[in-house]
Amino acid sequence: MDGGARPVGARERRRGSVRIGELAAATGVSVRALRYYEEQDLLVANRSPSGQRHYPDTAVERVQLIQQLYAAGLASKTVVKVLPCIETEEVAPQILELLRAERARIDEQITGMLETRDRLDAAITAASEARGDGRSCPR
Amino acid sequence: MDGGARPVGARERRRGSVRIGELAAATGVSVRALRYYEEQDLLVANRSPSGQRHYPDTAVERVQLIQQLYAAGLASKTVVKVLPCIETEEVAPQILELLRAERARIDEQITGMLETRDRLDAAITAASEARGDGRSCPR
DNA sequence: CTAAAACCTGACGTTGACGTCAGAGGCAAG
DNA sequence: CTTGCCTCTGACGTCAACGTCAGGTTTTAG
Structure with a gap:
């Protein structure tokens, strides 16, 4: 596993600054999976100057949606195409x-x-x- | 592919003498898959002296059941265990x-x-x- | 009898969604 | 400044359910 308890410090969570470990903990998917989603263009992340990923808060829902679509048997290539449609309804x-x-x-x-x-x-x-x-x- | 048209001859089908190609055609699964099922102990076949597989007629239903269970997301190890129960109701x-x-x-x-x-x-x-x-x- | 079709046993290849390991930074706390 | 956790990028490993190919035997049609 990658995340267990999270001693995240104190006044974190500056809105839009979720790091990969936190996102993993919040969604229940592994860090590896999140990086994989990025490879598949399912999930984008802002990068800090040092290269670390920072996700907007909306990423949590997005990841859950991805999981749901996977669970329904959609392939990632399909998910890439339908994801924006489901989110924007366009x-x-x-x-x-x-x-x-x-x-x-x-x-x-x-x-x-x-x-x-x-x-x-x-x-x-x-x-x-x-x-x-x-x-x-x-x- | 393994089977296309099947010029099976005329007076075959002696009841209990279905060969692997016929079973494949009858169930829609590939010959390779049937051999795989045997590897997994999902399907047994009588062997002719020369080693060829001969299936009883009930094999058709069994294969379809296997497919159904696979489609429902059961692993083959699970299918092995539940198959007899579903068939015999014991x-x-x-x-x-x-x-x-x-x-x-x-x-x-x-x-x-x-x-x-x-x-x-x-x-x-x-x-x-x-x-x-x-x-x-x-x- | 002969040629084609079907069958046999290995055994390696494939695909998807990650797991895991290695080696190299980055970042908040004491 | 050092310690310890988090993160980074490759890159190879995994697992299931077959696909596919090779090389050889058997059965069947004519």
């Missing part, structure tokens, strides 16, 4: 098609996962009943 | 916990994807309206 026409395609893909995936969940439920229920293991009174 | 107690854990994970993932879908919808709707591009009359 969508270029070519991107619109991409959005629709991804939406459709997500929808299919949800459908599949609902089916899978039901199959797992069936097995779980069968097992519970076979064991007289009613799930509402485990005690 | 669940060992340790596996039961695993099933519940995976079910919960899937549930969370579905929730997340629903949120993501809504965000995409918002962007899509905003874009469509901005362009006067009602989705019901594209012409």
